[in-house]
Amino acid sequence: MLADLLEPAAKRVLALLPVLLGVSLLVFALTAVGLGDPARAMLGQRADPELVQQIRRDYALDRPVHVRYATWMSRLVRGDLGTSYHQQRPVAEIIAERLPATARLALAATVVAVVGGLAAGVAAALRPGRLLDQVLMSAAVLGISTPVFWLGMMLSLLFAVWLGWLPVSGYGDGDWANLVLPALTLGAIHTGTIARMARSNLLEVIRQEYIQTARAKGLAEWLVISKHALRNALIPVVTVIGIGIADLLVGAPLTETVFAWPGLGRMLVAAVGQRDLPVVMGAVLVFAVIYVLANLLVDLAYLLIDPRIRRDR
Amino acid sequence: MTAEALGRSSGERRGRRLTIGAALVALFAASAVLAPWVAPYDPTAVPAALSDTMLRPPGPAHPFGTDALARDLFSRVLHGGRVSLALGLGVEAVAATLGVAVGLLAGYHGGWRDSLLMRATDVVMAFPSLILAIGLIAVFERPGLDKVALVLVALGWTTIARVVRGEILSLKERDYVQAARALGVGHGTILIRHLLPNAVGPIIVAATIGVGSNMIAEAGLSFLGLGAQAPTISWGSMLAEGQTFLTSAPWVAFFPGAALLLAVLGMNVLGDALRDFLDPRWRD
Numbered sequence: 001m002l003a004d005l006l007e008p009a010a011k012r013v014l015a016l017l018p019v020l021l022g023v024s025l026l027v028f029a030l031t032a033v034g035l036g037d038p039a040r041a042m043l044g045q046r047a048d049p050e051l052v053q054q055i056r057r058d059y060a061l062d063r064p065v066h067v068r069y070a071t072w073m074s075r076l077v078r079g080d081l082g083t084s085y086h087q088q089r090p091v092a093e094i095i096a097e098r099l100p101a102t103a104r105l106a107l108a109a110t111v112v113a114v115v116g117g118l119a120a121g122v123a124a125a126l127r128p129g130r131l132l133d134q135v136l137m138s139a140a141v142l143g144i145s146t147p148v149f150w151l152g153m154m155l156s157l158l159f160a161v162w163l164g165w166l167p168v169s170g171y172g173d174g175d176w177a178n179l180v181l182p183a184l185t186l187g188a189i190h191t192g193t194i195a196r197m198a199r200s201n202l203l204e205v206i207r208q209e210y211i212q213t214a215r216a217k218g219l220a221e222w223l224v225i226s227k228h229a230l231r232n233a234l235i236p237v238v239t240v241i242g243i244g245i246a247d248l249l250v251g252a253p254l255t256e257t258v259f260a261w262p263g264l265g266r267m268l269v270a271a272v273g274q275r276d277l278p279v280v281m282g283a284v285l286v287f288a289v290i291y292v293l294a295n296l297l298v299d300l301a302y303l304l305i306d307p308r309i310r311r312d313r
Numbered sequence: 314m315t316a317e318a319l320g321r322s323s324g325e326r327r328g329r330r331l332t333i334g335a336a337l338v339a340l341f342a343a344s345a346v347l348a349p350w351v352a353p354y355d356p357t358a359v360p361a362a363l364s365d366t367m368l369r370p371p372g373p374a375h376p377f378g379t380d381a382l383a384r385d386l387f388s389r390v391l392h393g394g395r396v397s398l399a400l401g402l403g404v405e406a407v408a409a410t411l412g413v414a415v416g417l418l419a420g421y422h423g424g425w426r427d428s429l430l431m432r433a434t435d436v437v438m439a440f441p442s443l444i445l446a447i448g449l450i451a452v453f454e455r456p457g458l459d460k461v462a463l464v465l466v467a468l469g470w471t472t473i474a475r476v477v478r479g480e481i482l483s484l485k486e487r488d489y490v491q492a493a494r495a496l497g498v499g500h501g502t503i504l505i506r507h508l509l510p511n512a513v514g515p516i517i518v519a520a521t522i523g524v525g526s527n528m529i530a531e532a533g534l535s536f537l538g539l540g541a542q543a544p545t546i547s548w549g550s551m552l553a554e555g556q557t558f559l560t561s562a563p564w565v566a567f568f569p570g571a572a573l574l575l576a577v578l579g580m581n582v583l584g585d586a587l588r589d590f591l592d593p594r595w596r597d
Contacts, residue, residue: 022436027448034452129326141585145578147529149536150552150570153559161560168560249441254533258556268444269537272451284448288440 005303012299016292023292024076027285028069034277054083081285082278086271091282095264099286101171102263105186105255106248108179112187113194113244118237120191121198122230128203136195143192148251152185152258169260182259186251190244197240201233235305242298249287331586337579341572345394352388357544359383368562378564380554386565390572393548396458396541397576401528404462408469409520415470416477416512417504421485431478434471442468442526443533456539458531458547465527473519480512514591518584525580532573548573 063071075082081091120140124133159181160168172178205211206229214224253265260266264283271279344351359382360366366383369375377386419430437445449464450456484490485508493503534540535549543550548569555566 018432019435019439022432023439026436026440030448030452134326141581142574142578145525145574145581147532147552147570147573147577149533150566150573153552153556153566153570157559157563157566161563246441250443253443253447253537257537268447269539272447272537272539275451277451280448280451284440284444287444291441292439 008303009300012296012303016296019292020289023285023288024073025069027281027288028072030284031072031277031281032065032068034281076285081282084271084276084279086274086276086279091278094267094279095282095286098262098264098267101261102252102256102265104174104179105182105261105263106245106252108183109185109187109190109248109251110241110244112183113190114241116187116191117194118198118234120195121237122202122225124195125199125202125206126225128199133199137199140192140195143188144196146188147254148185148189149254149258151188152181152255155181155185156258169258171260171262182255182261185258186248186255189247189251193244193247194237194240198233198237201235201237202229205229205233235302238298238302238305242295245291245294245298249291252287327586327589330582331590334579334581334583334586337575338583341394341576341579342398344391345398348388348391348395352385352391354385354388356384356388356392356546368558368565370562371564377568378562380551380565381558381562386551386568389546389551390548390568393546393551393569394572394576396545396547397528397531397573400458400462400465400531401524401580404465404469404527405520405523408466409473409516409523411466412470412473413477413509413512413516415474416479417481417509419474420478420481421500421504421508427478430474434474437468437471440468443530446530446534447537447539450534450539456534456542458535458541458545461531461534461540465530469523469527472523473516476515476519477512480515481508484508484511514587518588518591521580521584521587525577525584528573528580529577 079092081095083089084091084094087094120136124136127133156168159166166180167175167178170178202225206225211224211229214228215221252263253269255261256263256266257269264286268280268283268287271277271283363383366379367381369379369383371378375385375387377390380386380389415430415434419427440448446461446464446468449467450460453460490503490507493507498507531540532547532549532552535547536553538550538553541547541550551569552566552573555563555569558565
């Protein structure tokens with residue numbers, strides 16, 4: 001059983017290596033282009049000579065490009081993402097400070113999306129074509145189409161400004177109340193995607209013979225759904241949770257900006273404004289690695305849940 | 314419920330979805346194209362007596378109210394739609410063409426070309442799109458809509474490339490393609506005349522949804538200050554202004570966002586409906 005799992009799992013991990021290499025090349029290329037003229041990379045006009053020296057030294061700008069990549073890469077694997085122009089301290093340190101807030105928000109948004117999405121998807125699939133189904137699926141499309149930053153503002157207007165139930169924005173020393181609106185906002189797109197996927201999978205499964213058999217046996221409908229249909233219908237949903245991680249990461253800079261949330265996304269936006277290239281590229285890299293690894297985890301989970309996939313590949 | 318009843322009701326729903334999607338897109342396109350003639354005010358004109366007319370709530374004179382510079386929001390929303398539509402469509406046209414070319418090349422030739430192109434696709438797709446877009450924009454000296462367009466093209470071709478490659482892979486072994494090849498028909502002709510037309514359905518679906526994604530991405534980047542710069546009117550930058558006055562004048566943020574929502578909703582609903590019609594595999 002475990003040996004069965006090991007080989008396909010190892011294959012997936014190995015398949016990631018070229019992708020991660022490509023990701024590092026792309027980020028390096030961007031850094032190299034951005035640094036092409038160090039004076040330009042400086043904060044506008046005031047090209048501090050010391051800073052120019054720092055960039056020359058850090059990025060070995062006078063060396064051939066493959067040497068520069070090797071230097072950059074060897075630092076990277078040791079966790080050295082360079083030094084921020086603006087704050088004059090290690091980028092890795094700055095990112096490590098910001099990561100927990102983003103992780104907290106993303107996790108909360110995932111919980112919102114998975115719980116809300118599954119509930120809506122199952123409820124819709126029980127009576128396809130009926131009013132509840134139509135209302136829920138319209139809401140799902142609406143959720144997918146809503147710009148997160150606008151949704152954030154409207155939720156904040158309604159629940160914080162008008163009703164006064166929740167704080168308008170900010171991290172608030174990690175209070176749960178501060179987390180509610182950002183998590184709802186960030187989870188909205190994802191909720192819609194999961195609801196749609198859960199519904200169509202469940203409908204697909206319900207049509208199959210073994211479900212008809214279970215019904216013919218006289219099994220109660222809720223047992224048919226919960227014990228037989230749901231389990232198989234949920235397997236592809238795991239993939240959607242993986243795809244949704246992209247939505248979460250994409251939404252992070254916007255949601256964090258709307259709610260003044262001290263996370264990685266807001267840091268990235270601020271760094272672009274300050275033309276702090278090492279911080280920008282460090283954050284882009286970290287976002288990409290989180291995304292790739294999260295997808296790997298989803299793949300592995302999929303492997304674990306569905307034995308059929310193990311044999312296929 | 315019988316299978317027939319279910320089939321009929323979902324058929325009706327498909328038709329209704331197509332109508333709703335097409336109507337929203339048509340409304341959006343018409344208001345964007347006709348903005349210069351329909352808009353009651355100059356969207357950039359700042360009146361001299363600012364304090365009398367700034368941040369007015371919606372009313373008969375200004376159906377969407379006015380912003381902090383006393384500009385008519387209705388006129389600005391109409392004009393903002395032009396930027397959104399032009400960018401959404403323009404970027405998608407270029408990105409889809411690029412994606413089709415990559416997909417055709419990779420799917421048809423296979424081998425190292427396929428591996429290389431698909432690994433490139435994997436790498437671009439390994440980044441959450443907006444994050445990479447922000448990283449790319451950071452490389453330029455100053456942000457602007459032209460950079461947004463460039464960046465969105467650079468990121469937007471991957472989905473269609475994968476879709477086209479998948480279609481071509483399954484089509485190229487068909488008898489009629491083999492027959493054409495045996496007759497000595499050139500690669501270019503086989504690709505364009507025999508393979509591409511069969512992939513048009515999925516391309517149209519992906520491109521329709523792509524237009525909506527481009528519009529959201531442009532608005533998002535402009536909202537973050539990394540896209541359109543004044544005096545260019547973008548729904549995204551209007552939303553950024555609106556956030557400043559969210560508590561005192563919520564209409565400044567409400568209307569551009571609602572317009573964006575309806576336009577993107579139209580694109581998504583239209584794309585979904587087209588998928589149902591063009592690709593029977595997706596029917597439920």
